[in-house]
Amino acid sequence: MKNLLSVAINEIGVKEIAGSRHSKRILEYAKESGFPWVNDDETPWCSIFMNWVTKKAGLKNSNSAAARSWLNVGESVNNPEPGDVVVYYRGDFNSWQGHVGIFMGFSADGSRIYTLGGNQLDAVSISAYAADKLLGFRRLNPSRKPILPKPILKRGSKGEEVVKLQNILKSLDYAVGTSDGDFGPKTQNALILLQSTEFGREANGVYDEGTKIYINSLLENRS
Structure with a gap:
């Protein structure tokens, strides 16, 4: 997107x-x-x-x-x-x-x-x-279920995959500021808040395979 x-x-x-x-x-x-x-x-x-x-x-x-x-x-x-x-x-x-x-x-x-x-x-x-x-x-929200970005993304990552992650976090009501493709402190903090809602997950602010699966489940529940 x-x-x-x-x-x-x-x-x-x-x-x-x-x-x-x-x-x-x-x-x-x-x-x-x-x-x-x-x-x-x-x-x-x-x-x-x-x-x-x-x-x-x-x-x-x-x-x-x-x-x-x-x-x-x-x-x-x-x-x-x-x-x-x-x-x-x-x-x-x-x-x-x-x-x-x-x-x-x-x-x-x-x-x-x-x-x-x-x-x-x-x-x-x-x-x-x-x-x-x-x-x-x-x-605005995505007109269809978004394509999840490929892990791993973390502080300092840049590019279109980060834009995808930022847009998804915003659609889930986590504030990341502008979707600028720069994985900075706002994106990291938003991801930590999201991760903290999953029981037993380490909220480390890193978008990994486990976080991808969890986000996908959240999007499925909203659709």
Whole structure:
């Protein structure tokens, strides 16, 4: 499962084309995420971009071009982490209008929310939005049972297998921060907490074959 942030960050700079021409890449977002009826880059595409990114990352999506549809995807969280979904309202609070993107962080005074998304100044970009327009934060879960990473992983390990482990730990409600592929102290501590829930297991923060089997049983029970 690819890192959601990596997928989105790689698209920064894609933008609409002024005039009668349209961005081929934006039209690809629509086609590949299930919106073949979109034939121009002037159709609001923030939710289309989010559907494209989440499908590439193997996460649940809204299958809707409406920004507020994301309020029904994943679980609501009050303490967002980079990579969580953020939804805002536009116009009236009770209207259908909105904007959706990926939470990146708060401004120092908390009045602005830095958001990575599509259709922001007509492009994929990181922009600051007023916090008082917030409708909610959502944390996404894998759209299917994830493929477990190969052991052994431990403090200092890096790469795609670590990203898999971090995403799985987050889906099991263990805080690891950003799924950045770096097995650091947050990932180690989260793994220790998980291991401590299995009777008789040494909670050493190392992802080994026994831990893999235990995590698989937890995922089976949740499915």
